[in-house]
Structures are given as structure tokens and as C-alpha cells.
Amino acid sequence: MSGGARGGQVAAPSPLRHVPPALRAALDDERLARAAWSRLAEPGDAAAAALVAEVGAALALEAVVTGRGPARWRTRLEDTDPAADLARARAVGGRLVVPGDDEWPTGVDALARSGAGERPSGAPMALWVRGPAHLAEAVRRGAALVGARACTPYGEHVTSEIAAGLADRGFGVVSGGAYGVDAAAHRAALAVGGVSVAVLAGGVDRAYPAGNTALLGRLAREGALVSEVPCGSSPTRWRFLERNRLIAAATRGTVVVEAAWRSGALSTADRAERLLRPVGAVPGPVTSAASAGCHRLLRERGAVCVTSAEEVAELLAPVGAAPAPAVPPVPRRPFDGLAPDELRVAESLPRRGSADVERIAKAAGLEVAAVHALLGRLELAGTAERAGTGWRLGAAARRG
16 A cells, blocks of 8 residues: 555645745745735735735635635736745845834724725735835824826925925825826925835836936935835736825825826825825815815815915824914004004004194094093004104004
8 A cells, every 4th residue: 555545545635735836935934925915916905905814924825825715816826936026125125014013104004994884995915115214114204295297386386395394394205206296295305304205006126107217216215115016016007096095094194285186196185084094185276277186175075274384294293292383473563453442543643744632533533532541552552652742653653
């Protein structure tokens, strides 16, 4: 009797016998398994995320390689090599960050939960990070600034002012690395020595869009590039939408600076709103189609109107943690603060020459006795002064 038989029966082959060699180590290594899942499942796959959360990445991967689970997870098995993906990331200065790591941004875990009647969008299996910024610290006080790719000069100017002001206040500026508002936010934050993070739809080794190659390279040297998919992965329309959910979840809140009626930036605001994160919108000219989406957020979605870095900082700060933004000083005018009768007398005083009390009383429509008393108070305030036998406006009031 052969060694593979017992009692005349041939032992069934192990279900793990046909595991691709590149995946064998991942079946016993949770980190490698999460790297594998980042290639097997698309970003935002709630079913895959739920399975991994329930049994762990390694056991979930074993279920896939043994033929259990949806077929869509098996279509990429032969091309999945987590060790090679890690080596590619290291070659460009990248690293893998998984839940439990000190660098893991815990805000994204909220994606695993959903509100009443809502379907969860799935927390990321892992994050591929390239750049010196400590991801968790960068987004702990992170502000998402998003908006139109084809932004106007107004949108670019406002974005730069807000991003620079937030970076000066210690906020990490997070955006999507695209043209327009995204690029302006990243550049302004870096220009003042702040931290900026770009969340990408493709691998962190791919400069997309190509026109932002220099900017993305600088972020890789001074800030961070982040993606849910491994190096070599292409950006797709679907991945851009799921990238938006990651931007919203990783940060304290989202501000839409400039967006058209159906701008993709509105999806980031929608995700933030569902996650109960603050949403702000910058108003623009009512005639500008580029601001129609912002006005829609303000009118229909209850977004907070923000016009400066101070107001965004107040919006994103925990309750009681930051003072209200300073109100710009308003120049004081000569007659500010006067009571109604005092104002009537002050306006009856001549700037040149002088007028006696009776004339002032007639001009003010008040009794002479009352005008005598009012002139005394105005003199103490510097609003009125004696001129010979009459009265005129005080020097400060005349200058005003």
C-alpha cells in the first residue's frame, strides 16, 4: 500500500497544493497578505475589507487561493507577488503601511462603518507611502483642499492663500496631486515649509498627471505620496473616485475651493459629510460656472462658508481647541458710538468757523438747555470744541 493511501483509500490532495509560489509566504505573514490584497481587490471593495477584518488577511487570502469567495478575487492570483511589490516600492523609496503600524492614519478606519441605510465603502487593506513625512502625523491635523482641475486665477489665488495659512498653523495639507486646485494647494504648503500629502489613484511610482511630474517628485522628497494600490498600478476612473473617499477619511475635514456643478471634488465633500467630518466651501462670483458647485454645497448641503485660513482652521479644530478667527479691525469713524441726540448735535456743528448754541439747537431740532448738556459730553469725547464764543467740530472729527 502506498504511503499516500490508508485503508485502501487515496488521500485527497491538499487544497493548498496549487498555490502560486509567490503567494505561499503570504499565507503565513499578515503583512505580506495585506500587500497581496492591495493588488487582488480594488480600492473600496467592502466585501474584501469585511472578510479581512473578520478573519485576518492571511486566512482571507487562503480562502481565495483554495477556491472560496467571489471569483473576481481569483482573476489576479497568478500576477500577484507581494514580495516583488515590496521590492518595487523600496526601489523608489516607498514603504508599506498597514493597520497597527505607528504610521497608520486611523481616520481611514471609519470607512469600514456606515450610517443607517448606507453601504460601507471599505477601509483600505494597506497603504503604499513614498516620502519622508510620517503619514499619521501629517494627517492627524490634516486639511483636505480640493477643487477644479481647470480652476480660475481666483481659485488658484484663494487656494494658495488658504493652503499657506494652514501650513503655517501646523496643518497638513492633503489633496489629490491633480492639476488646478490640488497642485496650488500642494505648492503653497511646500513653499512655506509645511507638510503636504498627495493621495494618488495609481501607484506611488507613477507621476500622474505627467504635467505634475516635478511637483509629485518634490512631494516624494519633502512630503508624501500615498496610494491604496501597489507600484505600477494605473490610475482609472474608478480609482479616482475611491481615492476621494480616502482623502475625506484621512483628514479632519474637507474644503472645496472651486468646483463646477458636477465636479469630482463634490464627491470628496460627499464622503466627508457621510463620515460626519466638517465640510467647507469657498464662495466665488455668482457669474462663475467654476464656483457653481461650491454655491450648491452652501445652499443645499449645509457646508460652512470659509474665506480664509483662519476660518478653515476654526472649522477643522475640535470644539474649544482654537479661538475664533480674528476679525480684521474696522477703522473707527468720528461719530461712531454716539447716542441719537449726540449724533444730531455733532452733525449740526460746523467744520469751519463756529456756531452759537441757539443756532446749533435750531439745526438739531433740540431745546437749548439740552444742547448745552450734550455739547459738554461731546467736548469730553473730543467730538466738539469751543471756538471763540461758539462751537465747532473737534480736531479729530474734522480730520475724519
